[in-house]
Amino acid sequence: MRLEDIDNLKSDYIVCECYEVSFGDIVEAIENGCDTVDSLMHETHAGYGCERCHSKLNDSDSDREVHLDEILEYTKLK
Numbered sequence: 309m310r311l312e313d314i315d316n317l318k319s320d321y322i323v324c325e326c327y328e329v330s331f332g333d334i335v336e337a338i339e340n341g342c343d344t345v346d347s348l349m350h351e352t353h354a355g356y357g358c359e360r361c362h363s364k365l366n367d368s369d370s371d372r373e374v375h376l377d378e379i380l381e382y383t384k385l386k
């Protein structure tokens with residue numbers, strides 16, 4: 309997914325399947341001040357399982373639309 313397309317994701321899209329954390333949950337955590345993958349993990353519990361949702365770098369063969377680091381990168385660009 310291109311970064312500029314992230315806004316088109318539905319808020320209930322599950323970014324982290326291990327802990328069923330949605331895109332909306334991640335955005336809310338960022339709006340509440342999370343600005344690193346670690347702080348998102350702490351706030352939402354996303355990423356504490358298989359860790360594949362952290363970055364495309366460790367999730368290259370999945371069809372996950374977006375990863376925690378990409379959401380952070382995009383929100384910093386806005």
Ligand code: FES
Pocket residue numbers: 323324325326327354355356357358359360361362
């Ligand atoms: S998909 Fe997020 S930890 Fe497994």
